[in-house]
Amino acid sequence: MSGDILIEVRGLCVDYGLGSDAVHAVLDADLELRRGEVLGLAGESGSGKSTLAYAITRLLRAPGVITAGSARFGASVNLLSAGQRELRGLRWSEIAVVLQSSMNALNPVLSIGTQFSDVLRAHRPDMSRADRRARSGELLEMVGIPADRLSSYPHELSGGMRQRVMIATALALDPSVVIMDEPTTALDVVTQREILEELMALRDRLGFAVLFISHDLSLLVEIADSIAVMYAGRLVERAGASAIFRAPRHPYSLGLLSSFPALHGPRRAMEGIPGSPPDLRNMPSGCSFHPRCGYAFDQCRSDPPPPLLDLEAGTRAAACWLQDGRMAVPAELARPARAPATAAAPAAAAPAAAVTAGPEPTGGRS
Amino acid sequence: MTIIPLDRAHTANGAGGGQPVLAARGLTKHFPVHAHRSPRGAVVHAVEDVTLALPSAGITAVVGESGSGKSTLARLLAQLIKPTAGTVLLDGAAVPGRQRYARQVQLVLQDPFSSLNPVHNVRYHLARPLRVHGLASGASLDAQIAELLGRVALTPADQFAVKYPHELSGGQRQRVAIARALAMRPRVLLADEPVSMLDVSIRLGVLNLLAGLREREGLAILYVTHDIASARYLSDVIAVMYAGQIIESGPAAQVTDAPAHPYTQLLLSAAPDPDRAQPPSLRGRGAPPNLIRPPAGCRFHPRCPFAMTVCAEERPMAIEVAPGHSSACWLHAPGLTAAQSRPLTGPALTGPALNEPTSAPGDLAPQETHRPQGPGEEKR
Numbered sequence: 001m002s003g004d005i006l007i008e009v010r011g012l013c014v015d016y017g018l019g020s021d022a023v024h025a026v027l028d029a030d031l032e033l034r035r036g037e038v039l040g041l042a043g044e045s046g047s048g049k050s051t052l053a054y055a056i057t058r059l060l061r062a063p064g065v066i067t068a069g070s071a072r073f074g075a076s077v078n079l080l081s082a083g084q085r086e087l088r089g090l091r092w093s094e095i096a097v098v099l100q101s102s103m104n105a106l107n108p109v110l111s112i113g114t115q116f117s118d119v120l121r122a123h124r125p126d127m128s129r130a131d132r133r134a135r136s137g138e139l140l141e142m143v144g145i146p147a148d149r150l151s152s153y154p155h156e157l158s159g160g161m162r163q164r165v166m167i168a169t170a171l172a173l174d175p176s177v178v179i180m181d182e183p184t185t186a187l188d189v190v191t192q193r194e195i196l197e198e199l200m201a202l203r204d205r206l207g208f209a210v211l212f213i214s215h216d217l218s219l220l221v222e223i224a225d226s227i228a229v230m231y232a233g234r235l236v237e238r239a240g241a242s243a244i245f246r247a248p249r250h251p252y253s254l255g256l257l258s259s260f261p262a263l264h265g266p267r268r269a270m271e272g273i274p275g276s277p278p279d280l281r282n283m284p285s286g287c288s289f290h291p292r293c294g295y296a297f298d299q300c301r302s303d304p305p306p307p308l309l310d311l312e313a314g315t316r317a318a319a320c321w322l323q324d325g326r327m328a329v330p331a332e333l334a335r336p337a338r339a340p341a342t343a344a345a346p347a348a349a350a351p352a353a354a355v356t357a358g359p360e361p362t363g364g365r366s
Numbered sequence: 367m368t369i370i371p372l373d374r375a376h377t378a379n380g381a382g383g384g385q386p387v388l389a390a391r392g393l394t395k396h397f398p399v400h401a402h403r404s405p406r407g408a409v410v411h412a413v414e415d416v417t418l419a420l421p422s423a424g425i426t427a428v429v430g431e432s433g434s435g436k437s438t439l440a441r442l443l444a445q446l447i448k449p450t451a452g453t454v455l456l457d458g459a460a461v462p463g464r465q466r467y468a469r470q471v472q473l474v475l476q477d478p479f480s481s482l483n484p485v486h487n488v489r490y491h492l493a494r495p496l497r498v499h500g501l502a503s504g505a506s507l508d509a510q511i512a513e514l515l516g517r518v519a520l521t522p523a524d525q526f527a528v529k530y531p532h533e534l535s536g537g538q539r540q541r542v543a544i545a546r547a548l549a550m551r552p553r554v555l556l557a558d559e560p561v562s563m564l565d566v567s568i569r570l571g572v573l574n575l576l577a578g579l580r581e582r583e584g585l586a587i588l589y590v591t592h593d594i595a596s597a598r599y600l601s602d603v604i605a606v607m608y609a610g611q612i613i614e615s616g617p618a619a620q621v622t623d624a625p626a627h628p629y630t631q632l633l634l635s636a637a638p639d640p641d642r643a644q645p646p647s648l649r650g651r652g653a654p655p656n657l658i659r660p661p662a663g664c665r666f667h668p669r670c671p672f673a674m675t676v677c678a679e680e681r682p683m684a685i686e687v688a689p690g691h692s693s694a695c696w697l698h699a700p701g702l703t704a705a706q707s708r709p710l711t712g713p714a715l716t717g718p719a720l721n722e723p724t725s726a727p728g729d730l731a732p733q734e735t736h737r738p739q740g741p742g743e744e745k746r
Binding site: 188189193200215217218221245255256259260261264271292 | 431432536537538565569571574595596598599618619622623632637638639640646650
């Protein structure tokens with residue numbers, strides 16, 4: 001994607017709490033979102049992916065504090081220093097947010113139509129009542145819900161429909177950026193797939209950029225153009241979606257990819273990642289991933305990880321001492337990003353093979 | 367093609383090897399509805415006529431969407447709720463008293479954040495079942511607790527025993543919940559979505575723990591999940607549930623590589639799969655039916671792209687499509703009359719092609735040619 005940069009984040013740090021008790025939820029994050037792009041932000045719970053998104057949109061609640069860095073929208077707006085008036089002009093009409101839990105995000109005592117109307121009345125005061133009604137109906141139909149459901153209340157809609165309503169409200173003012181925080185996590189796979197299909201069709205039609213936050217890396221590989229992976233508050237790798245899937249450069253991305261059993265191919269034992277994510281109040285020294293990393297060496301334990309190192313002519317980056325060029329990179333972390341045209345299937349199955357070739361987990365089969 | 371009961375289908379393939387320890391025959395659960403607008407006597411048909419066998423040293427996965435009845439099935443098998451009809455057989459005999467049953471069959475719940483008591487430490491959680499069942503006391507209690515924690519890889523045991531749930535990570539909590547279930551030395555472990563609340567990177571650790579328990583201790587394990595990829599990874603046999611019924615079951619790799627029921631195909635086409643070369647085409651739309659008034663005939667027929675007249679009239683029986691692999695779908699039934707096989711929508715089907723193994727992963731092309739046209743497509 002070579003569109004112009006819509007959101008540019010540099011060195012962003014977010015703490016929860018103040019002083020020595022502060023928990024560093026986001027550390028030194030660099031991120032770019034280009035026009036029309038779907039950027040996947042992957043990470044486990046507590047990795048700081050939602051905090052990062054809320055900081056960019058200035059929706060962070062106390063005790064969250066932005067302690068360093070910058071975030072710009074377009075060429076002119078500094079998101080971190082913008083006043084309430086300026087933010088009010090940007091929010092929804094330029095940057096819209098879809099929250100994870102649609103059940104809680106919709107007001108249970110107002111009809112869907114009223115909630116659409118509220119958005120339009122607040123941001124487009126010159127619209128007439130009839131225009132608002134017409135636009136609301138149009139938005140609902142855009143996400144595949146008949147316009148007569150405008151008079152329904154949230155409890156009368158299924159989970160999938162409520163999430164569609166959330167997406168439709170986010171698109172009400174034709175934003176150029178939509179931030180989606182785990183928009184389909186609570187839904188069944190079939191509904192999830194339907195909504196993602198609709199979302200991608202709308203993206204193609206309306207041209208908005210999406211920051212898609214999810215813990216499900218296998219899903220992001222399918223829908224995103226590029227992916228940024230977070231671990232314990234830091235961005236550890238950033239690359240094109242298929243590049244990260246075929247040829248991860250950070251041991252955490254590699255481990256995460258081998259945590260998703262494949263739907264095809266031979267069944268093989270997989271190990272996931274040993275240990276568990278760190279407690280942010282009690283972070284390990286050096287690189288926060290080193291206690292779980294099979295490739296860790298002395299420097300990983302003592303020094304903080306390098307900033308995102310540009311690799312492969314700046315098309316991707318990884319924050320790992322293995323990739324700074326001083327030593328041989330393990331073969332699993334140096335696979336060619338482009339698969340040979342003939343060998344699509346073996347290359348696709350490779351992440352699982354990288355971890356172990358141990359015995360089948362499910363013995364007893366002949 | 368022969369019609370065989372599903373429970374024989376499970377053991378016939380020899381996947382898990384052992385004799386069935388726990389078996390369900392025609393298990394049915396209807397929950398009464400008390401909403402004031404519902405007619406008197408209305409019930410939710412949560413589980414309908416489910417027959418299933420859990421062999422020793424075997425892992426059986428039950429896969430389904432929310433509302434498919436998979437958790438209700440696990441609770442029925444754990445005897446937490448009474449079935450409306452049907453029986454549960456332990457070693458081929460009727461269920462003994464509650465306490466004796468609990469020593470053989472244990473349930474692990476989905477959410478380790480609420481299944482452990484926050485005011486008690488790990489030791490208490492593990493000691494209680496041992497005491498209640500009179501299996502240990504005094505010095506042997508500590509030894510058994512240490513041994514239990516070792517079995518779920520929470521070592522050093524003396525450090526973990528004194529921790530409270532809030533001091534543990536999600537994965538460690540779920541391991542404590544599994545250790546508590548193992549305290550009885552049960553022969554059957556019913557795991558209801560044991561990893562869905564856990565972080566991605568630690569899920570495999572818990573799944574591998576279950577695989578190891580089966581391997582080392584010969585446990586019969588029921589793995590209830592919505593994630594068909596993890597079911598393929600862990601289990602010998604996959605049973606797919608839809609709207610309270612098992613609609614397909616068979617060896618795990620076979621069910622996922624050559625699905626024989628349109629719903630399983632839909633589920634697989636919707637599952638996240640980075641290997642996919644192109645965006646998937648969903649095989650059917652819509653949502654599961656209302657279970658207060660489930661559709662007549664096959665409960666999937668309103669969503670099924672291959673639905674025929676007979677599908678709306680009669681419930682399909684399980685039909686064996688390959689050794690140990692059966693599908694409850696009329697497309698596999700031989701000898702349907704022309705009237706019965708008339709499509710509900712669109713032009714006639716040229717014939718069932720569902721049981722043909724697919725050549726390439728993710729390629730379900732043989733069925734594509736038979737897809738009846740929807741009304742929208744006809745207009746164009």
